[in-house]
Amino acid sequence: MSLLLNWASPKPLGTPFRSLLSSSLFSNLADGILIAAGPLLVASLTQDPLLVSLALVVQQLPWLVFGLFAGVVADRLPRVAIIVTGALSRVLMLAVIGALVLTDTVNLPILYIALFLVGSAEVFTDNAWTSIVPDLVPSKELGIANSRLIASQTVMNQLAGPAIGGAIFAVGHAIPYGVTVVSLLFAVVLVSRITSPPVSTATTGPIETVRSVARVRRDITKGFAWLWQNPPVRTLAIILFAFNITYGMTYGVLVLYAKQRLGLDDAGYGLLLAVSALGGLVGTALYGRLERRFSYTSLMRTCLALETVLHLVLAATANVIVAGLTMFVFGMYTVIWATLASTIRGRAVPSRMRGRVSSVYFLGMIGGMAVGTFVGGLIGQGFGIVTTIWVAFGASILILALVWRSLVHVGRAGEVRADGEAAGSPAAS
Numbered sequence: 001m002s003l004l005l006n007w008a009s010p011k012p013l014g015t016p017f018r019s020l021l022s023s024s025l026f027s028n029l030a031d032g033i034l035i036a037a038g039p040l041l042v043a044s045l046t047q048d049p050l051l052v053s054l055a056l057v058v059q060q061l062p063w064l065v066f067g068l069f070a071g072v073v074a075d076r077l078p079r080v081a082i083i084v085t086g087a088l089s090r091v092l093m094l095a096v097i098g099a100l101v102l103t104d105t106v107n108l109p110i111l112y113i114a115l116f117l118v119g120s121a122e123v124f125t126d127n128a129w130t131s132i133v134p135d136l137v138p139s140k141e142l143g144i145a146n147s148r149l150i151a152s153q154t155v156m157n158q159l160a161g162p163a164i165g166g167a168i169f170a171v172g173h174a175i176p177y178g179v180t181v182v183s184l185l186f187a188v189v190l191v192s193r194i195t196s197p198p199v200s201t202a203t204t205g206p207i208e209t210v211r212s213v214a215r216v217r218r219d220i221t222k223g224f225a226w227l228w229q230n231p232p233v234r235t236l237a238i239i240l241f242a243f244n245i246t247y248g249m250t251y252g253v254l255v256l257y258a259k260q261r262l263g264l265d266d267a268g269y270g271l272l273l274a275v276s277a278l279g280g281l282v283g284t285a286l287y288g289r290l291e292r293r294f295s296y297t298s299l300m301r302t303c304l305a306l307e308t309v310l311h312l313v314l315a316a317t318a319n320v321i322v323a324g325l326t327m328f329v330f331g332m333y334t335v336i337w338a339t340l341a342s343t344i345r346g347r348a349v350p351s352r353m354r355g356r357v358s359s360v361y362f363l364g365m366i367g368g369m370a371v372g373t374f375v376g377g378l379i380g381q382g383f384g385i386v387t388t389i390w391v392a393f394g395a396s397i398l399i400l401a402l403v404w405r406s407l408v409h410v411g412r413a414g415e416v417r418a419d420g421e422a423a424g425s426p427a428a429s
Contacts, residue, residue, distance in 0.1 A: 016136045016194045017145060023190035024152040027087065030180035030187070031153075032161010034094075036270040037169045037176035038115075039255040041101065044173065045108055049385060053252035053377030058112045059119035060373070063366035066120055070127040071359025072219040075352065079128040079135075080194050086125030087188045091181050093118045098177030127362060131354040134346040136194075143291055146342040150335050151284035155277065162277070166270020223356025226349075232413035233348050233357065235406050236341060241364035242399045243307065248372025249392040250311055253385040261386065262320050275324045279331030286332075287339055296340055297411030303337035304400055304407075306330070311393035315386055348413045 042055040074082060097114045100106040137145040168175045227233050250257075258269040290299060306329060313326045349357045372392070379388040 017133075019190055019193045020133070020136065021148060021152055023187045024149055025156055026183045026187035026190065028153045028156035029161050029164075030094075030183040032156050033165035033168075033176045033180050033183075034161075036162040036165030036266075036273060037173075040166065040169050040266050040269065041106075041173060042108075042111065043255055043259070045106075045111070047256070049253055049256055049380035049388075050377040051108065052256060053373045053380070055112065055115060056248075056252055056373045057370050057377075059115040059122075060366045060370040061116060062120040062123045063363055064370065066123045067127070067359050067363040067366070068220045068223070068356075069216065069359075070124045071223055071356035072216050073124060074128045074131045074355025074358070075219065076355075079132040079355075080191060082128035083125050083132075083191050084188050086121045086123075086128070087184050087191075089121035090118055090125070091184050091188075093121070094177050094180050094184070098174045098181070101177065102174035123362075127355060127359055130342070130358050130362075131351075132194075133342075134354065135351055139347055142346050143339065143343045144288065146346070147284055147287040147335070147339045150338050150342070151281065153280075155281065160274075160277075162270040162273035164270075166267045166273075169270075170266045219356060220359075223353065223360050226353050227357050227360050230348065232410045233345060233361075235403070236344060236410050236413075237361045237364045239304075239399075239403050239407075239410070240341065240361070241368040242403070243304065243396065244365050244368030245372035245375070246311065246392040246396045246399065247307065248369040249376030249379070249395075250314065250389050251369075252373035252376045253380045253388050256380070256385050257314070257389070261318050262323055264320070272324060272327055276327040276331035276334075279328035279333075280335040281331075283332040283335035287336055290336065295411055296344065297408050299336060300340055300407050300411055301404065303333040303340070304403075306333045307337075308393065308396040308400055311389055311396055315389040315393055344410065344413050 038055065038059075039052065042052050046052065093114055097106070097111070097118075100110060100114075133145060133149065134142055164179070165176050168179065227237060255269055258264045258272055262268075262272075264272060310326060310330050314323060317323055317326075345358070345361065346354075376388045376392065379391055
């Protein structure tokens with residue numbers, strides 16, 4: 001057990017990171033259960049592709065509404081406190097959803113409202129979470145730290161969570177929501193143990209309450225300006241926005257694809273997501289070796305090329321085994337890509353700007369996902385879910401061709417010099 005713990009959280013990463021990782025395990029277990037149980041609940045209320053995809057759009061909409069403000073909050077208030085408050089807010093809303101399901105009073109409008117509120121809490125929590133990681137570990141260890149956090153996401157969010165969620169949803173539709181509430185409460189206890197750097201050292205100014213609209217607007221503008229004036233981070237944000245559109249098109253109808261084209265039941269859908277997580281574990285195990293042997297540019301190009309192939313295979317097959325193998329590869333490269341993107345951003349963006357820059361980054365990423373999910377739902381409603389995936393494949397090819405050369409500059413921003421600093425850090429310029 002000690003060997004496993006030391007591998008998951010090596011001593012150079014520090015004790016605060018170990019608490020963060022432990023909290024991540026419980027938080028991602030809750031998210032993973034909802035990944036399976038959420039779409040299954042919507043699908044139990046309607047089979048309309050547009051209405052099913054709208055559930056995901058509604059949960060992502062808060063990023064468009066509150067995302068930029070969440071970045072300002074993350075740079076002005078204690079990040080641990082933001083994470084705790086957001087998690088407790090999610091607990092409250094998930095308990096309400098569970099009660100509505102248990103009493104058989106849930107319907108689509110009520111569910112959409114509840115999902116919007118859950119998504120609103122996630123906006124503030126996720127931004128603060130992303131912003132705090134580089135504050136807790138040395139820059140040269142950031143890649144390993146991110147890979148371990150993404151591993152926790154893979155194991156719980158994509159492997160254990162969906163499998164559990166699909167299984168317990170089949171037993172009782174309200175059960176997944178009770179389990180997520182308990183899991184999130186454990187996460188809150190663990191993350192509350194972390195002592196993060198003082199707010200005054202993690203922001204651009206002294207501690208102050210966010211009350212002035214004009215001040216908030218100026219802070220948001222500074223975040224936009226910093227990102228736009230940093231070519232690698234700007235390009236990375238644009239790439240994530242574009243590829244999340246195509247990914248959202250396929251992911252938004254995935255539950256219907258699994259049921260209608262592959263013939264899977266509720267538990268089978270959860271297992272399909274779990275197979276993807278198994279690939280993620282392989283990606284986590286390989287990441288350190290890949291980072292040492294290959295450039296960030298080569299790894300990013302390979303990941304995006306594989307994502308393009310994902311759409312092609314899913315659109316062309318109705319075979320469960322082929323689809324499962326495809327999802328396995330998808331999980332593997334997703335972990336590697338997410339680790340690369342998080343590490344590049346963590347090294348390139350100074351702590352005092354990280355919340356606001358991350359908010360712009362997530363706004364584009366989640367916004368792209370929301371656009372893709374909505375467009376995919378419309379296409380699926382009019383022409384069928386397979387057509388949606390074919391369109392996603394064609395769009396991915398075009399985007400990949402356009403960004404191929406620019407990935408060189410993005411990859412270089414994540415490199416670490418011999419002294420342990422990032423190549424794109426202020427000390428390097």
